[in-house]
Amino acid sequence: MASEYHSSGEYIKHHLQNLTYGQHPDGTWGFAHGAEEAAQMGFWAINVDSMLFSIGLGVLFLFFFRMAAKKATTGVPAGLQNFVEWIVEFIHGSVRGSFSHHNPLVAPLALTVFVWVFLMNAMDLIPVDWLPWAASLAGVPYLKVVPTTDPNVTFGLSLSIFVLIIYYSLKMKGPGGFFAELAFQPFPKWLFPLNLVLEGVGLLAKPVSLSLRLFGNMYAGEMIFILIALMFGGGWLLAAFGGVLQWAWAVFHILIITLQAFIFMTLTIVYLDMAHAEHH
Amino acid sequence: MNFNATLIGQSITFIFFVWFCMKFVWPPIMNALETRKKQIADGLAAADRGKHELELAAKMAGDNLRDAKAQAAEVIARAEKRAAEIIEEAKSAAKDEGERQLAAAQANIVQESNRAREALREQVAALAVAGAEKILRREVNAQTHADLLGQLKAEL
Numbered sequence: 001m002a003s004e005y006h007s008s009g010e011y012i013k014h015h016l017q018n019l020t021y022g023q024h025p026d027g028t029w030g031f032a033h034g035a036e037e038a039a040q041m042g043f044w045a046i047n048v049d050s051m052l053f054s055i056g057l058g059v060l061f062l063f064f065f066r067m068a069a070k071k072a073t074t075g076v077p078a079g080l081q082n083f084v085e086w087i088v089e090f091i092h093g094s095v096r097g098s099f100s101h102h103n104p105l106v107a108p109l110a111l112t113v114f115v116w117v118f119l120m121n122a123m124d125l126i127p128v129d130w131l132p133w134a135a136s137l138a139g140v141p142y143l144k145v146v147p148t149t150d151p152n153v154t155f156g157l158s159l160s161i162f163v164l165i166i167y168y169s170l171k172m173k174g175p176g177g178f179f180a181e182l183a184f185q186p187f188p189k190w191l192f193p194l195n196l197v198l199e200g201v202g203l204l205a206k207p208v209s210l211s212l213r214l215f216g217n218m219y220a221g222e223m224i225f226i227l228i229a230l231m232f233g234g235g236w237l238l239a240a241f242g243g244v245l246q247w248a249w250a251v252f253h254i255l256i257i258t259l260q261a262f263i264f265m266t267l268t269i270v271y272l273d274m275a276h277a278e279h280h
Numbered sequence: 281m282n283f284n285a286t287l288i289g290q291s292i293t294f295i296f297f298v299w300f301c302m303k304f305v306w307p308p309i310m311n312a313l314e315t316r317k318k319q320i321a322d323g324l325a326a327a328d329r330g331k332h333e334l335e336l337a338a339k340m341a342g343d344n345l346r347d348a349k350a351q352a353a354e355v356i357a358r359a360e361k362r363a364a365e366i367i368e369e370a371k372s373a374a375k376d377e378g379e380r381q382l383a384a385a386q387a388n389i390v391q392e393s394n395r396a397r398e399a400l401r402e403q404v405a406a407l408a409v410a411g412a413e414k415i416l417r418r419e420v421n422a423q424t425h426a427d428l429l430g431q432l433k434a435e436l
Binding site: 018020022035038039041042043044045046047050051054055058061062065066068069070072073074075077081084085088089092104105107108109111112116150151152153155156157159160 | 290298300304307313
């Protein structure tokens, strides 16, 4: 595929460009052609590919789980129900292990985060050229198939979780208690500006690290897939070697996508547990 | 890496998915899991109870069997005793009957022999008288010597 492009740099850039819809500087609405145009559209533009794939995968997840939930019997579980129960039990165990308060939101939240992030990550296993190529046949200029390689997606998740952290911190500790937690430790009270800076950075680091970890891992993984895909344009020998490399990296990537989804879920639970915990 | 409204779209999508999961997915599955857990626990408890009851029943059956055996042995012993008694009674009754019949037969024999002897005596007396009559016909008057003949008859 790489041979269709003028240079490998162009190929990589093309693969890392989202399909962005927004207002052009001249006032017309349409898809951006290239990174500069997308940047010029400013904030009020939308990455159509990220939205479509993430919503599609989320709907897929909820559809199958809802189907299993509707047919859930207390008898011997079979097929889909067995699989869904396996995941639900796993999430339930993780939440019980890390979250020591009572909140009916946390377990479903953890389930959604884990399965959804896993599915979005799993898009990475589809060979990098297949879907963009199919889209180009349909006249779509850009297509980035892995939603979690779009920082908008990972930040969308982590900022929502950040809002929940703030909400439960205020609800459980009260505004005074929350402020005290930020201002009166770890150093003595008279050093409270220093405390505030330290704890404030710590608090803000939570959503940033959460989303950047996932984004970074998936972006790097995708980049390596793209670099491997470049080899397919370099003759039979290089192409065969690229095939082996791609297979090996995909196998390794199965571990990474699962691990990243798990880490994202576990940290979400831990952060919410910290938000609930009272400091004494 | 430029931020745009996708951020907001993702947040809304995420919130919707979490709400849906919390409302329609998690509770029914958790419910089924909890109910099944309880059913399994109940089943195990029932199995334990059943085992216990089985042990009790086996013990009771053993006791009953032992009692029945003892009763049967007693009945048999009693029956044997009774049989021996019946045999004894029958034996003694037979003996008595035999003795009685023997005695009757002996009495009969004695009676018969007495009667025969009486008849014989009558005939011998008649024969003797007839002989004497023949001898003494001429010289002895039958009427005068009747006392003597009667005395002789009595002595025979």
